[in-house]
Amino acid sequence: MLAVLSLLNEAPRHPYEMQSLIRQRRIGDVVRMRGGSLYDAVVRLEKLGLAEVAGTSRDGARPERTVYGITEKGRAELRSLLSEYLGERADEYPVFPAALAHAHQLGRAEAGGLLRERAAELAVLIDKVEEDLRSAREAAVPRAVLLETEYAQVLRRAELGWLRGVLADLETGDLEWVELEWVELEEA
Structure with missing residues (x-):
């Protein structure tokens, strides 16, 4: 809801244009x-009185598209x-921190392998998003609309650095590991 309201607050748009911007x-x-969840979201917002039909548009031979705008109630929301x-x-x-809390249930090698895959x-x-950010900057996309991507990228880099440190500690043995045995239950 937040993303759709925000895009409609910038300008009236049809859902396809919103998908492209997303x-x-x-x-x-x-x-x-x-x-189709974007279309569903627009319909829900309209039913709630947060968005309304603002008109229609047509690009060349393409079918006519319904353009939606935000209402005052939508701006307040x-x-x-x-x-x-x-x-x-x-x-x-x-889920990742939840899994980390129980990673010791797996063997050192298995947990390490999974963490290496994640890293x-x-x-x-990180490389792909960096490329996308570079392209967005070259296309003069305002930084203000990319802040969430920058933030997520900072978190990804921090996680990768942390993962590499944990993996190094696993390999050197500096990270103590509780080796548990899986007990197979017999079928009754």
Whole structure:
């Protein structure tokens, strides 16, 4: 809801244009949106009185598209959400730290292998996002609309540095590991 309200607050848009901006600005890195969910979100916002049809547009021979705009009620909701999300610290429970709390249930080698895979994927993602940020800057995308991507990139880099340190400690033995045995239950 926040992403759609924010895009509509900038200018009236049709959902396809919003999808393009979400990709260009990498908003999908911080907001889960799939295929038709953007269209569903716009319909929900309209039903709630937060968005309204602002007209239609047509590009060349393409079909006519419905353009939506934000309502005053939508602007108030956007302001309320931003005030809450920016000003209040929230406890979040991502799955990776939860898995780290129990990683010792796996053997040192298995846990290390999984962490190495994660580090490799993270390094590739960091490079890809850096390329996307460079392209966005060259396209004169304002930095203010890329802040969440910059923030996520800082977190990725910090995680990668931390992972590399943990992996080094695993390899040298500086990280003590509790080796547990898996007990296979017999079927009754």
